[in-house]
Amino acid sequence: MVFSISTIKDKVVVIMGASSGIGEATTRKLAEEGVKLxxxxxxxxxxxxxxxxxxNAKILYAVADVTNKDEVQAVVNLAVEKYGRVDVLFxxxxxxxxxxxxxxxxxxxxxxxDINIMGVLNGIAAVLPIMKKQQSGQIVTTDSVAGxxxxxxxxxxxxxxxxxxxxxxxxxxxxxxxxxxxxxxxxGTVDTELHTTIKDPENRERxxxxxxxxxxxxxxxxxxxxYAISTPETVAxxxxxxxxxxxxx
Numbered sequence: 001m002v003f004s005i006s007t008i009k010d011k012v013v014v015i016m017g018a019s020s021g022i023g024e025a026t027t028r029k030l031a032e033e034g035v036k037l038x039x040x041x042x043x044x045x046x047x048x049x050x051x052x053x054x055x056n057a058k059i060l061y062a063v064a065d066v067t068n069k070d071e072v073q074a075v076v077n078l079a080v081e082k083y084g085r086v087d088v089l090f091x092x093x094x095x096x097x098x099x100x101x102x103x104x105x106x107x108x109x110x111x112x113x114d115i116n117i118m119g120v121l122n123g124i125a126a127v128l129p130i131m132k133k134q135q136s137g138q139i140v141t142t143d144s145v146a147g148x149x150x151x152x153x154x155x156x157x158x159x160x161x162x163x164x165x166x167x168x169x170x171x172x173x174x175x176x177x178x179x180x181x182x183x184x185x186x187x188g189t190v191d192t193e194l195h196t197t198i199k200d201p202e203n204r205e206r207x208x209x210x211x212x213x214x215x216x217x218x219x220x221x222x223x224x225x226x227y228a229i230s231t232p233e234t235v236a237x238x239x240x241x242x243x244x245x246x247x248x249x
Contacts, residue, residue, distance in 0.1 A: 007230045007231070007232065008030070008033050008034075008035060008226065008229060008230045009033060009034035009035065010034060010035070010036060011035050011036065011087040011088060011229065012035075012036045012037075012038075012079055012083040012084075012085050012086050012087045012088070013030055013035050013036070013037055013038075013086075013087060013088040013089075013090060013229070014037075014038045014039075014040070014075060014076060014079050014086055014088070014089045014090065014127070015027055015030075015037065015038070015039045015040070015090045015092060016040050016041070016064070016066050016072065016075070016089070016090065016091055016092055016093050016119070016123055017040075017041055017066065017091075017092035017093030017094065017142075018039035018040060018041050018047065018050070018061075018092070019039075019041035019042070019043045019046035019047050019050065020041075020043075020046060020192065020193050021190070021192030021193055021194065021218050022092055022142060022187070022190065022192060022218045022221045022222065022225075023039070023041065023090075023092040023093075024046075024050055024218065025217075025218035025219045025221065025222035026090060026092070026218075026221070026222040026225050026226070027039050027050060027054075027059070028050075028054065028219075028222070029219065029222040029223065029225070029226050030222075030225075030226060031054045031057035031058075031059060033226065034058075035058075036058045036059075036082075036083050037057065037058065037059040037060070038059075038060045038061070038062065038075060038078055038079040038082065038083075039051075039059065039060070039061050039062075040061065040062045040063065040064040040071075040072075040075040041063070041064070041093070042063065042064070042065050044061075044063045047061040047062075047063070048061065060078060060079075060082060062074065062075045062078055066091075066093045066115060066118075066119030066120075066122055066123065067114045067115055067118055067119055067122070068122075069122040069125065069126070072119075072122040072123055072125075072126045073122075073125075073126040075126075076089070076123075076126040076127050076130065080130060085130070085134055086127055086130050086131065086134075086137065087136070087137060087138065087229075088137070088138045088139075088140060088229050089123055089124075089126075089127045089137075089138075089139050089140070090140045090141075090142075090225065091119065091120045091123040091124070091139065091140070091141040091142065092141075092142045093115055093119050094115060094116050094119075094142060094144075094194070095111060095112055095115050095116065095194070095197040096112075096154075096157050096194050096195075096197050096198060096207075097111065097112065097157075097197050097198055097199055098153045098154045098157050098198055098200075098203060098207075099153055099198075099199070099200055099203070100152075100153050101155055101156070105199075108156075108199070109156050112156055112157055112160050113156075113160060116157075116160035116161065116163075116164065117160050117163050117164065117167075120141055120164055120167060120168075121167065123139070123141075124139060124167075124171060127139065128175070128180070131175075131178070131180050132175070132178050132180070135178055135179050136179045136180070136233060137179075137180045137181070138180070138181040138182070138183060138228075138229055139168075139171060139180070139181070139182050139183070140182075140183045140184075140185060140225060140228060140229065141164060141168055141182075141183070141184055141185070142185050142187070142221075143161050143164050143165055143168070143184045143185065143186045144161045144186055144187060144188075145186055145187065145188040145241065145243060145247075145249065146158045146161045147161030147162050147164060147165045147184075147186055148165075148186065148241070149249045151249065153203065161186075164184070165184060165239075168182045168183075168184045169182075169238075172236065172238060176236070179233060181233070181236045181237075182236070182238065183228045183229075183236075183237050183238065183239070183240070184238065184239040184240070185221060185224055185225060185228070185239075185240050185242070186239060186240065186241045186242070187216060187221050187224075187241075187242050187243075188215075188216065188241075188242065188243035188244055188247045188249075189210050189211055189214060189215040189216065189243075189244055189247055190211065190215050190216045190217070190218060190220075190221060191211045191212060191215035191216065191217060191218065192211070192218055194207075194211075195207040195208040195211060214244045214245075214246045214247060215244055216242065216243075216244050220242065221242060224240045224242050227240075228240060
């Protein structure tokens with residue numbers, strides 16, 4: 001994917017959910033292009049290993065759970081303290097413990113609501129005052145094709161992703177006069193660790209096989225993120241849907 005290095009180099013980008021998959025791939029992609037990074041996730045060992053593998057990058061890490069608004073705020077504050085601003089927030093954390101509604105998995109439903117929706121809102125709340133003061137900024141959020149198409153056993157997961165689409169469109173409408181752009185990245189099947197959040201063994205194996213056989217690579221999605229943040233401030237890339245060629249829905 002082609003983008004202008006002049007519009008991406010030295011941007012300050014905060015990535016939530018950076019320890020694996022799309023978050024890790026995006027960290028590597030942006031580090032290569034000279035972006036100033038603050039990355040966060042719950043697994044400190046993964047973050048530390050990632051940072052150590054990028055010795056020439058301008059990068060800091062912090063341990064944070066996106067469901068904890070104070071921890072999310074601390075990550076954003078770290079970026080401001082170190083770099084003086086935040087140009088981009090990438091909300092990327094998510095889980096997908098799919099199962100039929102009839103199984104009444106209340107704990108899993110709550111987990112999806114807390115991470116997939118409240119995690120996004122916590123990120124927006126943390127960074128929005130800073131971007132409004134700057135009169136510039138971009139909030140990028142990983143959604144899913146599941147935010148466009150509902151599938152069996154995924155009613156609650158799809159519901160969280162539909163909700164994120166609505167939130168990001170509301171953000172666009174509310175903050176466009178403050179020069180704050182919102183971008184939704186909606187991947188189809190991607191070969192990541194997302195399947196590990198599915199508790200049912202048969203369903204988890206099915207999704208894992210799908211990811212392995214036709215799934216996008218995390219780097220494919222990272223390229224889309226890099227493109228979106230490389231566009232001029234006068235251009236709002238509101239949404240990118242990126243599917244494997246062989247995906248049905």
